[in-house]
Amino acid sequence: MIVKEEFLSRLRKIFGLNLYEVKVWTALLSRGTSTAGELSNISDVPRSRTYDILESLEKRGFIVMKLGKPIKFVALKPEEVVERAKKNLVREAEERSNRLEKLKGDEVLGELSSLFHEGIKFVEPSDLSGSLRGRQNMYNHLDMMVRGAEKSVTIVTTGDGLNRKVEALMPSLEKAKKRGVVVRVAAQVNEKNAKIAKEINKVAEVRSVEGFKARFVIIDGEQIMFMLLNDDEVHPSYDVGIWLSTPFFASAMEKMFELSWKNFKPLSKVKIKGKK
DSSP states (O other): OOOOHHHHHHHHHHOOOHHHHHHHHHHHHHSEEEEEEHHHHHHHHOOHHHHHHHHHHHHTTTTEEEEEEEEEEEEEHHHHHHHHHHHHHHHHHHHHHHHHHHHGGGGHHHHHHHHHHHTTTTTTTGGSSSEESSSSHHHHHHHHHHTTTTSEEEEOOOOHHHHHHHHHHHHHHHHHHHHHHHEEEEOOOOOTTTTHHHTTTTTEEEEESSSOOOOOEETTEEEEEEEEOTTTTSGGOOOOOEEEEHHHHHHHHHHEEEEEEEEEGGGGGOOTTTOO
């Protein structure tokens, strides 16, 4: 059986299978029912591995073992496999989430925190920096920064970036406001994000900027994260951000922001095209 490598690669990514698993699975799909030996020959997977692979596929709900001699395996409809895979994924995610939640009161987390706080004493401030690749990775780090904010959160972003901030940071921004943290957001407000801007304005002061594009976040005048690329011209997977924990640079950037903030237009005075 000849199956294109590109097709197998897509199946691996979609279903989280390894190469041998997708080869055996597609071989069984092409036969409907078959023995381990036949599937080994069809898929070009070593016979010594085929039984383990079939057992793995059965546990995942991709196939069914038919009782009898010789033992045969039956393929399920791909639509049924998709539904089972979705349920398994949700169940596994819930189990992992519960395990992580239980860590909050566990001695393991206490030991990990102790290791971190002891180790951080020996880290030079200049070493508290790093690059982050991929927009989701960047937003995860931004969320952590916002959750740790004590005094202020300053966000400068693009029009499209404003839309993304609601989904990624809104819960943490709401909690920051309740803690008394001052949150300010500067972005180009237009007809595409006007509703989002009003939503964010409930937890932050939003002002519209014109004439320039920038993407950075400053926390407490001590940490800063800035994005290196134009979000209009880069795929989210290749977006890059730089994080620095440096009061000297972060506070200087915040003071420069203060000078510009006065000239930004408050949301209440922004006129949206197409609206009277």
